[in-house]
Amino acid sequence: DSLLQEKLCSGFLMSGTYYFVIVGHNDNPLFEIEFSSSGREVRKDDHRHLNQFIAHAALDLVDEHMLRTPNMYLKIVDKFNEWFVSAFVTASRQRFIMLHDLKNEDGIKSFFSEMYETYIKQVMNPFYSINTPIKSVHFEKKAQFYGRKFLTG
Numbered sequence: 538d539s540l541l542q543e544k545l546c547s548g549f550l551m552s553g554t555y556y557f558v559i560v561g562h563n564d565n566p567l568f569e570i571e572f573s574s575s576g577r578e579v580r581k582d583d584h585r586h587l588n589q590f591i592a593h594a595a596l597d598l599v600d601e602h603m604l605r606t607p608n609m610y611l612k613i614v615d616k617f618n619e620w621f622v623s624a625f626v627t628a629s630r631q632r633f634i635m636l637h638d639l640k641n642e643d644g645i646k647s648f649f650s651e652m653y654e655t656y657i658k659q660v661m662n663p664f665y666s667i668n669t670p671i672k673s674v675h676f677e678k679k680a681q682f683y684g685r686k687f688l689t690g
Contacts, residue, residue, distance in 0.1 A: 553639035555688050556588040557648075557680065559656065560632040561668040564596055567631070568671040572684040592634045595622040599632050609653070610646050625649035627656065629667075641688065648687040655679045 555572040566589065595615040602611045603626050615622040623645050625633040633652060635645055659665055659676050 553637060553641075555684065556592070556636040557652075557684070558589070558592050558634050559652075559671070560592070560596065560634060562630065563668065564593065565668070566592075567669070568676065568680070570677065570680050570684065572681075572688050574689045588636055591617045591620055591622065591636055595624070595634060596632065598622075599624040599626070599634065603630075603632075610649060612642065613640075623649075625653065627653060629660075631656070637688075644687040648683050651683045651687070652680060655683075 553574060556569070557572070558569040559567040561567045569589075571585075571588070594617070598614045599611065602614050602624065609626055609628075611624040611626065613621050614624050619638050620636045621638070621640060623635040623637065623642075625635075627633070633649055633656075635649070637645065655676060659671055659673060660667060662673075665671070665673075
């Protein structure tokens with residue numbers, strides 16, 4: 538019983554609700570996706586505006602943390618009600634924001650790392666204009682794959 542509790546607390550069996558957004562230089566969303574553990578339906582529109590509001594409100598804190606550390610992964614930068622806000626900043630200063638209701642630092646860090654690699658490949662595409670919404674089906678499928686792998690199991 539205590540082993541199960543320990544695994545739940547350490548993140549092995551954790552899977553909650555996640556909202557991931559890439560924010561451009563003009564504080565514009567470039568890509569967004571939601572993840573939820575199996576058995577729980579992903580909320581589409583009912584909480585989308587609230588998620589966008591929380592992510593946007595955290596941008597100033599992300600910018601502050603960005604100036605204080607050379608690290609790309611900024612960990613948890615804010616908390617709003619039950620939502621934690623984790624952030625990652627690319628070399629070109631694009632911001633990856635993750636809203637999550639459970640702490641899962643290792644999974645989120647791995648997700649950010651893989652999505653950064655996927656983002657770099659997207660940016661290198663000559664048909665993609667920097668700082669515009671990402672509408673690539675391949676990019677979205679990669680995000681879904683890494684979300685299942687690192688976040689919702």
